[in-house]
Amino acid sequence: MATQEETFKKIVAHCKEYGFVFPSSEIYDGLGAVYDYGQNGVELKNNIKRYWWDSMTLLNENIVGIDAAIFMHPTTWKASGHVDAFNDPLIDNKDSKKRYRADVLIEDQLAKYDEKIEKECAKARKRFGDSFDEQMFKQTNGRVLEYVTKRDALHERFAQAMNDSNLEELKQIIIDEEIVCPISGTRNWTDVRQFNLMFSTEMGSTADGAMKIYLRPETAQGIFVNFLNVQKTGRMKIPFGIAQIGKAFRNEIVARQFVFRMREFEQMEMQFFVRPGEELKWFDHWKQFRLRWHKALGLGDEKYRFHDHDKLAHYANAATDIEFQMPFGFKEVEGIHSRTNFDLSSHAKHSGKKIEYFDPEINQSYTPYVIETSIGVDRMFLSVMCSAYEEQALDGGDTRVVLHLPPVLAPVKACVMPLVKKDGLPEKAREIMDMLKFDFKMAYDEKDSIGKRYRRQDAVGTPFCITVDHDTLNDGCVTVRFRDTMTQERVKIAELHELIRKATDPKELYKQIVNA
């Protein structure tokens, strides 16, 4: 594991050194957990996004895209549950240095009362045997009644405090209930603090007329609030999906592991609307479709696994993650959730608008159920980089650093280089550049020895190097050098276009996804 951590550090360093990812505002010492993509990173990222977008909107004729604004009406986040659920009251124990959610500590205390009550019942059940009447016992036994009273009182006080977001009261409850830290066993608590995971800002130019609005913590809600717009104007018939790529923002308490958890990140989400009762069938369909999308890239089938959720979020009735093997373990890259009709009905309730679909096949109106596929662009980027990075030992004791990027995603598809910087070779190389540059992202290099130039392209993952030598001027052939094998092949200039196209055309991958 130590060497894997070492590898991860090297990948981070490599990302910076070769223009993939830079810390944000680095000249001002950076900004925590915010990163910028460099000249190579942005190409790779754009290629990932294009691969995803086309696999959704081209391969599925019932999926269309939208691009919703980052700012949304504040009520959106009440309806989605983010205002409540993204506001965790936290408290630290000063002795053990552990942090807990204050509400969880109090809920545990409630559970303890329930346990005590159950214990009393169990004892009595043993004593009285078959004649035991639990209802009667609970209503009459002194000790049980005492526990019930305490529990109900606590519950009411707790609910009231949570409802008012009264942090002092939450701390007072913890003190009054003599709740101790499970680790240190002490009651030496800090104040309860609120960590709102949503970023907020003001809309409106005058101070008093301004409205507090949030930067979206997920892109999904932009799709839900546009459900009727798209369904009606696009004449969409269920089942159908809406895809979106966009930025989202979360004020993470701890953001770490490079671009894996950032405060500003990009999501690619598709919400698929289905008839109630058919959601689990579609859930399974999308699980398999999405896994094929990942595997088609050829990063290694064994690096993927599903992680099904046992504990489901409040809106879901099935959920799974696609995890990828990073240097720091299997980590979630994509989530697939069966979100029921939670979001649409919640928006209907909060907006007062009817959000339903009339299904002509069964002659009924209903609120559609939703299957969500949600993948983090930055996490996808990281999994591609991690699996591509290799320090390769060569015959002769040399090593080279090479990025085995899938050619479809590679920032630069090919680099043209004259073997020497004279004898008309650079001019010939430029001709080849001009021939290819409208179709592919190309690079040109004539500095340093040919070997050094090959290594430079290896380091940014360019799949092909095209070398122009003296023979080229006579026979119209060039040497194509392949990144992964380092082998070379003599190719006619006229055939270069097709060679590069075949290797870098996403169409080949789409066929795998559809035909599997």
Added chain:
RNA sequence: GCGGUAUUAGCACAUCGGUAGUGCAUCGGCUUCCCAAGCCGAGGAGGUGGGUUCGAUUCCCAUAUACCGCUCCA
């Protein structure tokens, strides 16, 4: 947000209470070459802000950032 560790050039590292040095990389030139060859030349650094001191990159404090652990994670 807590605790620990760290921060010197693009990268890796060194030195020193009083000229900050090396390798790789970068740029220009020579060599003209199919896997980081060689030669000549150039540019580029002490995270930031204070304090101690005649003098601080070095000692002290604060702060920022990163890493590790905890906590959190729709």
